[in-house]
Amino acid sequence: MATVNLRDVATLAGVSVGSVSNVLNRPGTVSQDVSQRVLSAIDTLGYVRNDAARQLRAGRSRCIGLVVLDIANPFFSDLVRGAERRAAEENLTVLLGDTEEDPARERVYIDLFAEQRVYGLLVSPLGEAMPRLRALKKQGLSTVLMDWHTEDHQFSSVAVDNVAGGKLAVDHLLEMGRTRIAFAGGPHSIRQVSDRFEGARKAVAQHPGATLEVIDTQSLTVLQGREAGHRISQRKAAARPDAIFAANDLLALGVLQAFNLSGRISVPNDIALIGYDDIDFAAAAMVPLSSVKQPSTEIGHTAVDLLLREVAAGADFEPERIVFQPELVIRDSTSAQH
Amino acid sequence: MATVNLRDVATLAGVSVGSVSNVLNRPGTVSQDVSQRVLSAIDTLGYVRNDAARQLRAGRSRCIGLVVLDIANPFFSDLVRGAERRAAEENLTVLLGDTEEDPARERVYIDLFAEQRVYGLLVSPLGEAMPRLRALKKQGLSTVLMDWHTEDHQFSSVAVDNVAGGKLAVDHLLEMGRTRIAFAGGPHSIRQVSDRFEGARKAVAQHPGATLEVIDTQSLTVLQGREAGHRISQRKAAARPDAIFAANDLLALGVLQAFNLSGRISVPNDIALIGYDDIDFAAAAMVPLSSVKQPSTEIGHTAVDLLLREVAAGADFEPERIVFQPELVIRDSTSAQH
DNA sequence: CCATTGTGTTGAATCGTTTCACCATTAAGC
DNA sequence: GCTTAATGGTGAAACGATTCAACACAATGG
Numbered sequence: 025m026a027t028v029n030l031r032d033v034a035t036l037a038g039v040s041v042g043s044v045s046n047v048l049n050r051p052g053t054v055s056q057d058v059s060q061r062v063l064s065a066i067d068t069l070g071y072v073r074n075d076a077a078r079q080l081r082a083g084r085s086r087c088i089g090l091v092v093l094d095i096a097n098p099f100f101s102d103l104v105r106g107a108e109r110r111a112a113e114e115n116l117t118v119l120l121g122d123t124e125e126d127p128a129r130e131r132v133y134i135d136l137f138a139e140q141r142v143y144g145l146l147v148s149p150l151g152e153a154m155p156r157l158r159a160l161k162k163q164g165l166s167t168v169l170m171d172w173h174t175e176d177h178q179f180s181s182v183a184v185d186n187v188a189g190g191k192l193a194v195d196h197l198l199e200m201g202r203t204r205i206a207f208a209g210g211p212h213s214i215r216q217v218s219d220r221f222e223g224a225r226k227a228v229a230q231h232p233g234a235t236l237e238v239i240d241t242q243s244l245t246v247l248q249g250r251e252a253g254h255r256i257s258q259r260k261a262a263a264r265p266d267a268i269f270a271a272n273d274l275l276a277l278g279v280l281q282a283f284n285l286s287g288r289i290s291v292p293n294d295i296a297l298i299g300y301d302d303i304d305f306a307a308a309a310m311v312p313l314s315s316v317k318q319p320s321t322e323i324g325h326t327a328v329d330l331l332l333r334e335v336a337a338g339a340d341f342e343p344e345r346i347v348f349q350p351e352l353v354i355r356d357s358t359s360a361q362h
Numbered sequence: 363m364a365t366v367n368l369r370d371v372a373t374l375a376g377v378s379v380g381s382v383s384n385v386l387n388r389p390g391t392v393s394q395d396v397s398q399r400v401l402s403a404i405d406t407l408g409y410v411r412n413d414a415a416r417q418l419r420a421g422r423s424r425c426i427g428l429v430v431l432d433i434a435n436p437f438f439s440d441l442v443r444g445a446e447r448r449a450a451e452e453n454l455t456v457l458l459g460d461t462e463e464d465p466a467r468e469r470v471y472i473d474l475f476a477e478q479r480v481y482g483l484l485v486s487p488l489g490e491a492m493p494r495l496r497a498l499k500k501q502g503l504s505t506v507l508m509d510w511h512t513e514d515h516q517f518s519s520v521a522v523d524n525v526a527g528g529k530l531a532v533d534h535l536l537e538m539g540r541t542r543i544a545f546a547g548g549p550h551s552i553r554q555v556s557d558r559f560e561g562a563r564k565a566v567a568q569h570p571g572a573t574l575e576v577i578d579t580q581s582l583t584v585l586q587g588r589e590a591g592h593r594i595s596q597r598k599a600a601a602r603p604d605a606i607f608a609a610n611d612l613l614a615l616g617v618l619q620a621f622n623l624s625g626r627i628s629v630p631n632d633i634a635l636i637g638y639d640d641i642d643f644a645a646a647a648m649v650p651l652s653s654v655k656q657p658s659t660e661i662g663h664t665a666v667d668l669l670l671r672e673v674a675a676g677a678d679f680e681p682e683r684i685v686f687q688p689e690l691v692i693r694d695s696t697s698a699q700h
Numbered sequence: 701c702c703a704t705t706g707t708g709t710t711g712a713a714t715c716g717t718t719t720c721a722c723c724a725t726t727a728a729g730c
Numbered sequence: 731g732c733t734t735a736a737t738g739g740t741g742a743a744a745c746g747a748t749t750c751a752a753c754a755c756a757a758t759g760g
Contacts, residue, residue: 027421027502029716040740045718055738070497075477076417077716080745083365085414095458096439104433108460112467117474120433120458122446129450136455139413159408164365246642277646304584305643308615312648367746378710383748393708415746418715 028069037065048073079141087119088331089137090324091130091147093214094244095122097274098303099320103170106324107146114332116143125214125243127152138165144331146170146324151213168331170323172215173345180330180343182323186216189316189350190223193269193298194236196314198227200358202267202296203234208252208279209271210240217244217271220300224269237265244271249278256295257286266295267358273299273306276313280357284310296358312355319348366407375403386411417479425457426666427475429468429485431552432582433460435612436641437658441508444662445484452670454481463552463581465490476503482669484508484662489551506669508661510553511683518668518681520661524554527654527688528561531607531636532574534652536565538696540605540634541572546590546617547609548578555582555609558638562607575603582609587616594633595624604633605696611637611644614651618695622648635695650693657686 034041039058046054047062054062065071079085088111092100108118119142121133127150134153137145138160148170149157157167161178169181197205207224209217221238228236239256241248249270256264256279270276276299283289291297291311299306302317326346334341372379377396384392385400392400403409417423426449430438446456457480459471465488472491475483476498486508487495495505499516507519535543545562547555559576566574577594579586587608594602594617608614614637621627629635629649637644640655664684672679 027716030718031716041717042719042740042742043738046739049718053738058739070501072473072498072501073477074418074479074716075474076414076423076479077745078477078718079414080412080418080716080747081718083745095433095442096436098434101434101439104460105462117459117470120460121455122442122458124443132455135410136413139411139416141412141414160410163408163410246646277643281646305615305646308584308619308643308647310646310648310650365746368748369746379747380710380712380749381708384709387748391708396708412746415715416748418717418746419748421715 027074028071029074030071032069033062033065033071036069037061084141084143086115087117087140087142088328089121089133089140089142089145090118091121091123091133091137091145091149093123093125093148093150095120097244097272097301098305099272099301099318102320103324106321106326107328108324110325110328114328116328123150125150125211131156134160138163144168144335146327146331148172149215151215166331166334168327168334170327177343177345180334180345182326182330182346182348184318184323184348184350186219186350187223187226189300189318190220190225190269191227192223192350192352193220193300193316194224194227196352196354196358197267197269197296197298198231198234200267200296200360203231204237204265204267205234206237206239206256206265206268207271208239208241208249208268208275209244210242212240214244220269220271239268241271241275244275246274246278246281249275249280250282251278253279253282254286257283257289261288261294264289264295268295268297270297270299273301273303273313273315275299276315276357277305277309280310280313291357292359298358302353306353307355309357311357314355314358315353317351317353323348365412366409367412368409370407371400371403371409374407375399422479422481424453425455425478425480426669427459427471427478427480427483428456429459429461429471429475429483429487431461431463431486431488433458435582435610435639436643437610437639437656440658441662444659444664445666446662448663448666452666454666461488463488463549469494472498476501482506482673484665484669486510487553489553504669504672506665506672508665515681515683518672518683520664520668520684520686522656522661522686522688524557524688525561525564527638527656528558528563528607529565530561530688530690531558531638531652531654532562532565534690534692534696535605535607535634535636536569536572538605538634538698541569542575542603542605543572544575544577544594544603544606545609546577546579546587546606546613547582548580550578552582558607558609577606579609579613582613584612584616584619587613587618588620589616591617591620592624595621595627599626599632602627602633606633606635608635608637611639611641611651611653613637614653614695615643615647618648618651629695630697634697640691644691645693647695649695652693652696653691655689655691661686 123130144166173181212218228234298314300316302315306313372382461468482504511519550556566572636652638654640653644651
């Protein structure tokens, strides 16, 4: 219970605290004898370093804070994995905060990580966080934005061109002869959603005779997708869209489940369906799901890379902006009617 | 860059550091006037608390360390969610470590959290971690085990009866008239895997004429499932099992993908397939997947509960052991042959 | 008018580690 | 044998927030 500290170790080993610290942090500068004694003292006492004290002295921790919208979304868990691997190479650890798309919780995590004096922050921000992030930047907190960038070019960022992705998806639907397009997604305050919608809008605008309807969801989850699908299946057949672009794969899979349950709507015959992210489960769905693929792991990897460069460069750092291009993946859910 | 600290705030506000601390931590005991001045000073300086210093004094942080095998597995992301919600109620934050089933990384996270003097630890341990956890318990680190328990009853634990679950799954397969059962999963060093296998073994043992084959995988992922499925589909039809029990849904979905890709094997006609966890995607699969359901969110929730009780009780705490019962979910992937 | 109570505020001690200027001891050089 | 270097080791001063005994001052009661 009473925690063992460096002094206890030093006493038992019969050396000074400085030497114990040296054994731990600069093994080269210490004699065999002392090193031996210290290590065995550590062992018998079960000494565990106190990171708070280390950090207090060092001024900064060896953890990177990563704030994501939804870890239940495979896109983000892949992204996390990419970030973790790159971080591990530099002997850094990733601390993960899941906001469930809630701005309040986003704020809590950002503040928590700031107070922890993390090495740096990786955020895919909901809009409201930006002023706070600017303020924290002034206090020396390096941040890399994901799927977001600022006009003033103050932050490094790594993103996928969501507008292009949205356009890709809907262009494909239009090419397959669909014209009554519906965009399912929300809330539009999420950048990814509004950008993908913007792409959809562009595609439809270039195609005379095509229409775009918006089906709002409260979040980007399977459950919300089911709900949206249910609402659509309740409509009279004539009032239904002939194609749906879902803001992500979770929604799309939910919609698919709802259609299947209703027994009234066949994908792709009645309605074509395309999602976004190309998660592993998209290919395994009831009707293999067309989607727009993003290099999720690479995004996480690259974000850490940018962060490392920024911290290394210090004050005179020129923020970088990296944009990946999305890729269309065509499967059965958008094949031709027959 | 130069970080702002309490003293800076105190100076600007024209009060002592003690008073600033009071404004932050005991707002009731401070006059309007001082409070006002301090808050505005904090605002103009952009002061951010230093958690390291707080913790050093407090001796313990307000974060719970949660170590999971694989965040890409929806079972674990649901569990995390349950834990986070319960933690939030107590004004605690969850720090997440993903080991990807790697004992080395598990050890890194456990040590990291111990050094951070987290409020407590929630682990679903790979076997090798137990000695370390015992040692850390002596140093005052409270730990709740998930899907694991020790004979000596030293740790609180929350688990689902994986043996019963495995038996449930295979009993079902046998009832549907299958006899050449295969268990797909691995490594067997993972407790969940060996327990579920044990359940399968029991079921088969009670059923004369039934056989049980083991198909090893390196991890519990969709990719490994695909690989295993591929290997099976390469065999001559007569050498294939007529039912597969996969150690989790990710594997099962991978197997399903491989069979579908091969075009040679139909589920459930040629081979019945059942998974474990009943993740959201199981119901949406190409062939809706039978599975064994676990109360994932509740597990996380309960684990935090146990931890809170343990920390509150202090030294004279009697570890508790909670076991949930799994539930069979039957879908098309195990329906009768026709 | 003094004693008592209460309300705010202060300053110094504390938490455990790291760092660094400064000793001790030995080895090498002449 | 004495100086110079080199090698190990030491102890005290940070780091920044919290806590708490002590104090200042005002209000109340007798």
